[in-house]
Amino acid sequence: MAGELIPRETLLVRVTLTLVIALPAVVTRMAGLDPPAVAAMVIFGAGVLAAAILLMWAAETARADMSGALALAVLALIAVLPEYAVDVYYAYAAGTKPAYTAYAAANMTGANRLLVGVGWALVVLAFALGVRRLSRRGGRHATRGPGRRDVRLTSLHRTELGFLTLAAVLGFIPALTGEIGWYMSISLIVVYLLYLTQIARRREADVEELAGVPAWLVTLPKRVRRTATWGGFALGGIIVFVSAEPFANALVDAGASLGIDEFLLVQWLAPLASEAPELLVAVMFAWRLRDADAIGTLLSSKVNQWTLLIGTLPLAYRAGGGAWSLPLDSRQTEEVLLTAAQTVLGLSLLIDLVFRRWEAAVLFLLFAVQFVLPGEDVRLYLSGVYLAIGFSVLIARHRDLGRAMATVVRPR
Template sequence: MAQKSPATATPPGAGEIPSAQPPSGSVTALRIGAAVAGALPSVVLRLAGVHLAPVPGMVVFGLGVLAAALLLMWAAETARADISGPLALALLAFIAVLPEYAVDLYFAYAAGTRPEYAAYAAANMTGANRLLVGVGWPLVALASYFAARRRGAAPGITLREHRRIDTGFLGAAALVAFVMPLTRQISWVLAVVLIAWYGYYLFRVSRCGEDDEEELIGVPARLAALPQQRRRATTVLVFAVAAGVIFACAEPFATSLVDAGASLGIDRFLLVQWLAPLASEAPELIVAVVFAWRLRGDDGLGALLSSKVNQWTLLIGCLPFAYLAGGGAASLPLVERQVDEVLLTAAQTVLAVVLLLDLRFLPWKAGLLFALFAVQFALPGESARVTLSWVYLALAVPLLAVRLRQLPPTVRALAGRIEGDPH
């Protein structure tokens, strides 16, 4: 990415993002109103304490999740008029994954007095992280592939230079994460380190500018054209409404999925590990796939990258404190199965980071991550998880060897300037 010249460089938040023929105010209001209307039944039912049967619950609250995802995407794109694009995506990723925080922190808090819930907290966290990389990233690649074919573009996603910040921070966090299976706990010391690391990550992305912003279309284009104060107030309001809808819908949507699965005789632990995270990750997955379908694969994968960073740092860091608040010790213990799950998740993260060091996410990389993710269901035994962890790491070594020249710029991105960063 070329460095902006002093005469043209614009710091994040200064000036407007160019828009392409925004719709009229009435059309914009109608589209936002339709999204809110789609979410309203789920919010009303949740506030009224109405409990639906599993299948109707999946439909009503699933519609709420879809509406929240749409509002999130509009708000994140509009926010680029006032903050850097990477920070806007980080904000989108954080809000979209709030249901995961709510579920995991509840399990960790309950584990303070009910030790069996500690297993659920670890299962939900590791399941969500592996789903994000093993299914979410390939879904974005698939959407990008078909979008590229439709428009005659080359397949694969090319990430912009500033994505080295995300990959660098995620890689460092992945290496630190091996402390958890080695010590068989998530200690408060590790928690403090991870939370601080996420804080520093936000600082770095907030100072990262872009010189090739996409033109806004549709609702974001109209909102970005508003006067500054109105635009900012509207962006905050849309973010807040989306977050509220996600909070209202996530738990009953996940519960409906789990209950429906349990009625079919599926193990509840597996449901907590896979179906519940799938529900809580739905908003960000929808947004990322839509970005990719619009040939904005960098933004789609960037949103999931940022989500992976915050879940693998801030979320894990919050678990011991929730456990302590619920009456437990200062460190959240991990039993044998959770040790293996955390080890496998850390190993998957290492391979994922290595694959992205060259800032290219090609179809074969997506296929590899998805295939390895699928293998764990064919080999569900505890020893198989350890074996698969070694497979991830064994693949990462030779792939890293041919990408060694990508390490210095990635390491520099953690602390200093990167190409295209105006600061």
Template sequence: MSAAPEVGTVEAEVPSAEPPSRRTTALRIGVACVGAAPAVGLRLAGVHLEPVPGMVVFGIGVLAAALLLMWAAETARADISGPLALALLAFIAVLPEYAVDLYFAYTAGSKPEYAAYAAANMTGANRLLVGVGWPLVALAAYFSARRAGKRPGIVLREHRRIDVAFLGAAALFAFVMPLTREISWVVAVVLIAWYGSYLYRIGRCSETDEEELVGVPARLAQLPAGRRKLTTVCVFLVAAGVVFACAEPFATSLVDAGASLGIDRFLLVQWLAPLASEAPELIVAVVFAWRLRADDGLGALLSSKVNQWTLLIACLPLAYGVGGGGWSLPLVERQVDEVMLTAAQTVLAVVLLLDLRFLSWKAGLLFGLFVVQFVLPGENARLALSYVYLALAVVLLTRKWAELKPTAVAVTGRVEGDPH
């Protein structure tokens, strides 16, 4: 079972920050819309930019859309509460990632070389989330705890076992993909069903996330209920429109820019595109940690990881089939190793969270191993690193064996926060 919260909990009573003024709020939303405007305008006008300028313009559009999505998602929490709300809002936050990756998978139906880009974008997004996102939250939590005179470290609430349990099962199942060298429609069906079960399970959990809204969402949440809901829907629709307008040209520009700049296209698609689409979510999670709400920050990224490691993967073969390919997305040698490495990283991440503690050494371990992949030479480096992740997971699991039972029970049994 998880340890007593007083050891690593970084909660403290701090003065509530005043939300920005209406003028400042309108200005921030306006800046995001202005950032997206050139990309949308060029798309509607049918103007095609050169690869590098296109990557910048449409990348800014995706980033602006992601900011709008995050603001709308956080504002919605004034009307929706609990772990289910966190999962649904995490899904909204990663819509830009879905748009880009599904475009690659759809295009691969007629252009087979794009299949590699779909796998690259998916694995890059997942590894960035765990290898960079989680350590960033831990770093912010460390400094905020020191500032408040608290012992550093993140202790997750008991209901987060649900996320850990569902992610752990999905991580183990994911090894089917590198073994079969494809993401088949069978994998898609299983993962969609598993994600649906996850939403149903957390929907039965009555635990609430009483986090304090900050920034634009804090001001919007003060609107009367009717105006707040209408504003949230409008911001979401505008952001969704920007995403759909920018996803295709942004993805295409990334691929073409790789050739024009002499950079490996695979690496550009794997790291730059996910970084653009994940950045706002990471920023919000870090802000929560800095404001002594580290459980909420890491909890949001954990829910996003469940989302991306189930539903996002499941959508790829479906988009590939709709685009004219078969109903199984093939994986060539490099993609096989990338998926294997991502699955292994996920297994280690799950083991590290079994005791619901995310301490500094765990964050350092995940970040250090993430960095190692960029300095290891040779074609077999990814596979070797995968074995390192798995070996560490096995060793650490021997010390956390007692945590397996309460985590497994969380899939169907009761945890703290469930109704009696």
């Protein structure tokens, strides 16, 4: 399981640097300090980033003591807990602060669109650069035929694609009803639990070769390794607990003080901080030509974010004093529609288990358009473009869609 080991000195530098990044957030929160909004955004944003790194390392290391696809899915969920913590806080606070309702929707849609529009495209770019690097060296991977130009998934990933299809259909309901209702919570959480059940029954996937800090940690004696793993989970969880709430509030306050739309800060900066470690791990896998591991990791994250993350928001809203359904205004409805439409296109491009360079370029360019041409009309037009391309591709690949849906009822 362990890949190329990093030198001990490099290991210590990485761990120390991560803890140093987290330290200001812990000290500021424990000392009860109240820094200016922009400073707080940086301090606690760094804390969220450090927590995400620690949780990612712990989750990767835990694979040495946990086997099976179910374990991989659970560990993938743990690795994105910082994103959940920030978004759930916004939904919880919205129960007494109605303005925070918009931030809960913004964070959720931003995380999903960033993952697909940027994360998936980065995997293809890193893989292409990795192939080019080995081609120049005359590496053995360079002679495997034209298929090595494209990122490929394994047939086992049809389970994720099948459940993402179910979630993609359900994802349009909030855009049509103007709310994320309690019935959405039930439906999406059930879909996620069924997903966990199905992958627990399927054939065990190939064990991933670890790299970086986890690759070094798995070489330790079992007792020491497990202590390090649970210590990483505990420390990461504490830092998330310390950082998530003040970071979420600081984003809103910083937007107001800087004259920047706080909706945009919440939508893009928070997910970028919480998901950066996972994106970096996926890019590293792709660079080493482990394309199935790279895109498979992000696909699993997309499934849990488009099911469990959305499903928890109404529950958090209710726990915070709100109603059973999280209301959406016109802008939030458009954002959810755009995210659901992007999900359809992303699904259609992966459904045949091959992710081509031009497909990644299409996803990234459509993602970038929203920043060049912001506005209500653009969001609606983009949704139409996503859906037109997505449904056209799904129709052409209907047999692959059928194979993916078959895994929902018949585990592999």
